[in-house]
Amino acid sequence: MKITSLTLTPKSMPLPVKATHLECGFPSPADDYTELDLDLNEYLINRPAATYFAWATGDSLIGEGVHDGDLLIVDRAAQRIQGSVVVVSLDGQLACKILDIKNRCFRSSNPAYPPIPVPEDMDVVIEGVVTHVIHRLIP
Numbered sequence: 001m002k003i004t005s006l007t008l009t010p011k012s013m014p015l016p017v018k019a020t021h022l023e024c025g026f027p028s029p030a031d032d033y034t035e036l037d038l039d040l041n042e043y044l045i046n047r048p049a050a051t052y053f054a055w056a057t058g059d060s061l062i063g064e065g066v067h068d069g070d071l072l073i074v075d076r077a078a079q080r081i082q083g084s085v086v087v088v089s090l091d092g093q094l095a096c097k098i099l100d101i102k103n104r105c106f107r108s109s110n111p112a113y114p115p116i117p118v119p120e121d122m123d124v125v126i127e128g129v130v131t132h133v134i135h136r137l138i139p
Contacts, residue, residue, distance in 0.1 A: 044132050050077035052128070054087060056096060061085065063109025064098070064133075071134040072096065078129035087127040090116065096130065 097106035105115040
């Protein structure tokens with residue numbers, strides 16, 4: 001999955017949050033009570049100075065819930081651990097893959113794409129960890 005980097009400066013914009021949780025199975029009575037205001041920047045971004053946004057392209061991470069055209073929130077300072085979805089530069093080409101430290105490769109979650117082994121001489125830079133995916137439901 002290729003990505004296109006897009007750096008945005010987060011601005012505070014608190015919006016109301018309903019006090020009730022929405023049932024995704026059987027409906028429950030609606031509640032018009034607003035509990036608090038929620039700023040998505042505060043909720044989704046732990047380290048603003050280390051965070052950037054990128055657009056996902058392709059379907060290699062469909063099993064992780066990353067779809068073509070999704071907006072990724074990437075944290076440069078987040079810990080890189082086994083199984084993290086990361087933005088990686090492989091010989092200068094940016095990609096979004098699953099970090100597989102044990103097998104020294106980067107994987108996809110779509111079986112149509114083989115793992116990318118990392119030879120000793122390959123220039124590899126992990127640019128950050130994808131912390132959230134924003135997926136549009138209405139085109």
